[in-house]
Amino acid sequence: MKILVVGGGGREHALCWALAASPLCDELYCAPGNAGIAEEATCLEIGAEDVDALVTAATDRAIDLAVVGPEAPLVAGLVDALEGAGVKTFGPSKAAAELEGSKAFAKELCAKHGIPTPAFQRFTDAEDAKAYAASQPLPIVVKADGLASGKGVTVCQTHGEAERAIDAALVDKRFGAAGDSVIVEQCLSGQEVSAFALVDGETALMLPCAQDHKPAYDGDTGPNTGGMGAYSPTPLVDEPTAELIHATILQPTVEAMKAEGRPFKGLLYAGLMMTPDGPQVLEYNVRFGDPECQVLVMRLMSDLLPALMAACDGVLDSFDMRWFAETAVSVVIAARGYPGSYQKGEPIGGLDALKAEEDLVVFHAGTKADADGSVRANGGRVLTVTALGGTLEEARERAYTAIDRIDWPGGFCRRDIGWRALAKPTIETED
Known part of the structure; x- marks a missing residue:
């Protein structure tokens, strides 16, 4: 199969890394990609929101499956355009992507259909x-x-x-x-959890949950970011809790979107607050999270490509996925100043030496490669160091040990990813 991944961040590198490993994948392209993705796929110099150029690239290359990573092209209707040109595409339509494109739409959908939300x-x-x-x-x-x-x-x-x-x-x-x-x-009291499901318009096939870290600095201080790290699984979601999330939020959301004439296909991501009264929806995303995608692909035992195809083909009700029991931790290294102003172009060293490390992948987000193959910073969130371990402590130590071997004085990271789980978190109750 010929696959096209749209996007150029850490999420897209994780998707390309997983798809490149599939025996079903013959050719892999990514638009626009980055320095890390270029090691897995052929990068095309096309912006993720350049709908016309992406459609042309997909049709000219006879792409069998397109996978759209970022939210902006989904909200802009890229899936509609690709499918209109005959390209099978993983991701929601423009109408369904409003679930992320408009928080008001999402909140009103929850209120109308009895899905718990603040x-x-x-x-x-x-x-x-x-x-x-x-x-x-x-x-x-x-x-x-x-x-x-x-x-x-x-x-x-x-x-x-x-x-x-x-x-x-x-x-x-x-x-x-x-x-x-x-x-x-x-504002609800509790801890946040990221819940995910592959969706084919009818069925929500739940994936493992994760916990993200949005604030920029240790102790959940500083401005909100796109995400500074994540881990999966989370001790907040045992099997009964996962079943509750599926029954009260994920599957009802799929049914609500169908009832509204906006059938949802793709990846449904519900940002939840775990309260004493049960999980409640804070927001929806309509794509894999970043950096949660990185920890999910590290734990994925199954081939990702057939799962994405099953979502596109409407056969998830008979599909199953297998996951490693180990814990995955991802730590984002960002440019100093992020999420405010920051410098680009600084060289990053030490990455080649980490490629041989077992159960460790450095996913690239904001990077570019020079002609000689050296890597430079080219964004706010630049790298996501992701490790697998028998315990959260083991995975986290492996990730931070790798980070200490990366030579980039202009970068910073949080040093406390996973701190809530290590502190034996419970669902907080209001005073």
Whole structure:
């Protein structure tokens, strides 16, 4: 089979790494790719949102399956365009991708179909939003409605902070059109879990859960990012809890989307808060998480390619996937200054020596290669060091030992990935 992966981040490197290992994969392409992906696939100099060029590339190369990684091209309708040109594609349609493209749509879908989610209101007027926020108990959450690269959510400890977050979106237009409306939402107590399912329009085939780390610095401090690390499995989700998540959230979401005339195919990702009253939906994504995809592929025992094909072909009800019991940990190395301004172009050394390490993969995100093959930083989140181990402690030690061998003074990482699990987390109760 000829496969095209769309995107150029750590998630796409993880997907390419897994797909390249499939005996069914004869040719693998990635657009635009990065320095690490180039070792697994032929990289095409086409942007992930250049719909026309991607369709042309896929049809010219007789691609058998396209896999769309990032959210922006999904929301823009890339899947519709590829399938309209006769290219089988893993990912949701434009109509179904609104589940991530609009937080208001997602919240209203939950409310309509009885899927547990925190209380909320949607606003387009800043003064109305501020008045509502002022009437609510603290803390309170303000979210830009549209896509904001994981940076449009503010957990506000004071009403003044809520006002500033509302103004940033609705008045200052910090998030552009993504902030034309905002969600003001109840802040729940508990820990967050990332839940995943492959979906074929009818069936949600649940994958292992993970826990992500959004704040930039140790102890969950600093600004929110696209993700600074993850681990799977999480002790918060045992088998009965996984069954509860599937029965009350994942499968009902698939049925709700079908009822709304927006059948969902692809990867459904529910960001959940684990509360004393059960899991509740904070948000949906319509693609693999990053850096959660990295830990999932490290734990995957099955061939990924047939699973993606089964989702496209509508046969997940008879499909099964196998997973290693070991724990996977991913640690993101980002450019200093991220998620704010940062430098590009600094050389990164020590990567070649890590390629032979067992149960360790350095997935590339924001990298580019020079003509001589040397690697340079080319983004905010640059590398994701991912390790497998018999325990969380073992996997984490393996990842950090590898990081200490990478020569990049301009990078930084969190040193506490997995700290909640190591602290024997429980579902927190409100005072």
